[in-house]
Every structure is written in structure tokens, then in C-alpha cells.
Amino acid sequence: GSDMSTSINLAVIPGDGIGQEVVAQGLKVLTAVLPQDVKLETKEYDLGAQRWHRTGETLPDAELEALGHHDAILLGAIGDPSVPSGVLERGLLLKLRFAFDHYINLRPSKLFPNTATPLAGRPEIDFVVVREGTEGPYTGNGGSLRTGTPAEVATEVSINTAYGVERVVRDAYERANARPRKKLTLVHKNNVLVYAGHMWKNIFDKVGREYPEVTTDYLHVDAATIFFVTQPERFDVIVTDNLFGDILTDLAAAVTGGIGLAASGNINPTGAFPSMFEPVHGSAPDIAGTGKADPTATILSVALLLRHLGYEAQAVRIEEAVSADLAERDGTFRSTDAIGDALATRVAG
């Protein structure tokens, strides 16, 4: 994380669908929690489906450059059924993650008291997935030959470098070492994806020798999904590749009360580029504008943002406010705005 400063120059990308609505609540809570003497400047970037429809642009160079000068980025959600699948994901969201070298995709999962889990018996869940963010099957490498014909061949290339794997593995060991249980699980599929899988495992073992207090464990991704629903309490910190992390964190969100609570940070720990914070959920166009979107995931992402910028006390205030708020929810409908107001009041109090 960076040092605490007396001003935050934040880029805001509300994006599509409920993105607009949840980001507004995130900013409301951010404003409420910040000390008086911290100056918050925000600049909104008009990126996403509407911009693409209007101009054909996803993320022009000038805006990428401008975004790079902020302290951090708060993003709502990207994507709309009116845009061909992949255009905004690759051209905007992943472009940002790759351009700003967000090699840590941090996704904590916690089953808060009183939240609905589909799991019987309400196991204790409190783990964090450290998902690699700049390599693996997400690089966009691959192609298609004789596209659209019966002789088509399409490939996707997962690229993994020792450089990229070691830095995320090391970050995960640091996080595990700082937690009470000090346990780190590597998830991959090294019995099938032997080239990438063995490299991940070798680096995991090598770096592990520097962290003798951390207990380690390896699971194939298929087996990991089983434990997510039968024994989620066994996990503390998980480190995994970009695609496996994508899959596992949606499952983690589902078992910890739903995607409405799942926060994430796309982090570049070196500070060379701004880190970007966003809820794990998508733009949910079906409920956009209805006030049904739960802004909690975005508000918890704001907590991750504050922690990254050095405002630990404020991050904790938000997390405690969410916890207290969830404990009091009784199933009565509360609008996006009402949840945002309630949390803003709590953190200010």
C-alpha cells in the first residue's frame, strides 16, 4: 500500500447498469468516512456500453493515460447485452488490469452473521483469494483459423512466467503470514496442465521455504470447488491463477451470501500504477434502475481501496459498519440508496 496522504485523487468509472447506482453509494460512504482534513477529488470517466455505442471507443489512449495519474480507481460494473461479448471485457476492464499491471486480484470472502448462505449448517467462512491478474488464459493470446467454417480451429494460450507467478505467490505468503491461522493453499490443475501447473507448484514450494511459519496445501481446482461447499472453513489464504481465481471467487461469493457482498481489488503493490477497486458482480442490467442493487460489495471495495491507500482505520470502520448493518437486516426490502445512507451514517457516527 501507499502512504497515507492528505488528499485522494480518485478516478471513478461507474460503467454500465447498476454500476452507476452502486458507485454513487460507494462515494457517499467514502466521503462520510474520510477525516475532515483529507481532500477527496473525484473525476468521473464515461466508459462502458453507452460510450461504445456512441463512439465505438472502449478505452482511448488519452483516457488510459489520464487514469494513470490518479491515486486509485473505483469501478462499478462493465458490460451490457447490447454489446458483443468480450468487447468491453477485453477492451476496457481487462485492458485496465493489464495496462496498470494489477497482478494481485484480491478477493476476500467472509460469511457475515445473519447473511443468507445456501450452505446448510452455516460453516465459518473467512478466507481471501489472491488471484493472479495479468497472466494465464487471460492474456488474449490465441486465435482462430477458418473462422465460421466447419474446419475452424480456435486456440487460447495460457501464458505463465516465473516472474509473474513468483510475485503473486510471494504476496500471498505475506498475507498468510500476517493472518492468525497462517495457512496458504495453492489451487491449480497440475495433473493435467503440467507445464504451467508444475511451474506454479515449484515456485510455490521454493518461496514457501522463506515462510517457515506458513502451513501450505495444494488442491486441484476441481477438488477445491468441493471443499468450497463442504468445508469452506478449511481455507485461509488461497493463491491461484487468473481463470481458476475467477471461477472460485464467484463460487466463494455464492456461499458467503451472494455476489451482492463480494468486494475486490485489482492491486499493483509497487504503486507504479493506480490500483482499481470494484465489486465482483456484473452490471445486472435486469435490475438496473430499480433500486434493488445491493451497494455493499462496492462499499466493501471502498474499504479495500482505503486500506491500500493507508487509511486502515477507515477501512476497518467500513467493514465493521457493514457487519453491524448486516446483523440488523431483517429481510425487509431496502433500496440501494437506503443501504448506502445507513452505512454512511454508521461510518460517520
Place this chain on the structure above:
Amino acid sequence: GSDMSTSINLAVIPGDGIGQEVVAQGLKVLTAVLPQDVKLETKEYDLGAQRWHRTGETLPDAELEALGHHDAILLGAIGDPSVPSGVLERGLLLKLRFAFDHYINLRPSKLFPNTATPLAGRPEIDFVVVREGTEGPYTGNGGSLRTGTPAEVATEVSINTAYGVERVVRDAYERANARPRKKLTLVHKNNVLVYAGHMWKNIFDKVGREYPEVTTDYLHVDAATIFFVTQPERFDVIVTDNLFGDILTDLAAAVTGGIGLAASGNINPTGAFPSMFEPVHGSAPDIAGTGKADPTATILSVALLLRHLGYEAQAVRIEEAVSADLAERDGTFRSTDAIGDALATRVAG
């Protein structure tokens, strides 16, 4: 499937760990259910960890050739911690799936009455995953450069052909069309893996025009894992790629009462090569020899084997026996052997 014949020439690969034990029960039930006039010949193949330790061989050409002359293969489980990860998986299990062009990896999921699911509320679950078996990230393409050094690069290449995708998609439509709900869901990640994902989606849509009665649906793999735990009843038939299918079917097994009940068939519907039937679970060396292994997954795999060979009535008898047996289980421990005996008695009765 092939035509019903008056003899079955079965290859048996017990493999490692509990493989031996569960296969013995599978054969017991198979023998009990077959009509008197059907001659069952079995030949056991000594393949797996012990063979590899003894001879360094995983699957010699002569044995691959010999296996090809059987009507079908029954496999227990492959793998042992004493063998480096990938050696037996790639050299034996996947070699068989690829050599015999098992392009349909069929994995039904059903929540039987009275079985334990980790899901609260016991949703109705009865779907089948049609997992592609010969392409995707499982081809073994890829490599590693400067292996073991800080400059290592490791790749995994997912190869997808219109030929391979169309045949599995068509098979899935046929299966969906034959079921009461007639619903087919494609699972992929076409917002990120755009080359392979778009090819899958285009072929899925094209073939779908020949099945106007089948309702279709598309889900990204991450979203699919959410619905597996929050709304599994929404699924009927799922078609997906080799790796996504691997992950989803372990999760499916977990939510339907555990990996002890999950059956699978590696099927070549053309009959050009023998199809291979195996439980989804692994060799579980920790419980090998203790009598704790549940042979039900293998016995249900025998049902799939019988259905494939044209013995529909016998397949149904096994499935009904399992259903009845599970309904009467009261949590008292029953050994591998006792479960096999109970099911053999039921199907013979």
C-alpha cells in the same frame, strides 16, 4: 450406443487405491444384473501406480491395442501420491480418453432422496453434464522454456475445433431433446476466451436451429458455479468444454451428496472404439483398504456402461436399486463390500 449382444467382452482397469475395491463391487453388481444368457468375459489390466513403479510404463502400445478390442472398459481410479503429478493422468487416463476418442464425457447429477447435500433446503437436482473429452486445455499442448529458472515461461494451449465442438454440442442437443424439460445450457467464458468461446457459442446457436423444441441458455463458467449452489434445479443438460466440465462436475458431485455417488462415461458414440466408464472420484489413498470407500459411483457407472451397450432395462434396474438403497440408508456404517452386496441382491431380486 451399440446393439445389445449376448456376450460382453469387458476390459477392467482397477487402477490405484480404492479403485481395486470399488471395481470389485461394480463387477459383482454387473454379474448379478445380467440376464443368464449373456456371457460376461472380463480381462483385467494391471495399469497404474504399481505398474509404473515396477516397470516405468504407464500404457504400453500393446496394451492400448489390446484394450481396443473390448466392448467396453470399466476403470476404478488412477493416481497415487508416490507418482509425480501428471504422469499417470496424462500417460494413462487421458491417453485412453484421447486414443479412444472419447469425445463425450457424460456425467449425470441427481440428488437422490435421503442423501446428504451441503445445500440448505435440498433443491431438486437432476441434470447431466456433457463434457467435451478430447480437446480444450486437455490436449497436452504447450511447454516450458528455461524450466526452473527465474526466466521460465510456461504455456498451456487450449485447442478447439469446429469438428470437435459440433459433435459434442449435437450430442448434447440430442440428449436434451430426449428429456422431458428439453433444456440445454452452454457454459463457457466467451467474454474473455473470445476465440474458443465465440466458436463454441456460434456452433451452439447453429446446431440449435435444428432443435427448435430445445430451450437454450448460455452462462459464463463463473456464473454457472453460482447457480450450481443457489439454483441447481434450473439445469437440465449442460454442454461445456473439457476443463470447465472437470470443474463443474466435481462441484455437481459435491452438491448432490458427494463424490461417492458420481458416475461417468467416457463415450465414443460411433462405436469405433470401446467406451470407458469410471467413477468421478479419485483413488483416495487415505482410505484405501479400510472398507470405507463407497462403491455406488462405480456401480452407477456400470449402469451407464450397460445403457451404452444396449442393456437399458438392466441400467434402470441398477439405478432404481441405488435409489432404493440410498432411501433406506440410516447413517449406520456399511463397508464397501456390504454396499456392493446389498445392491447385487437388489438388482438380482
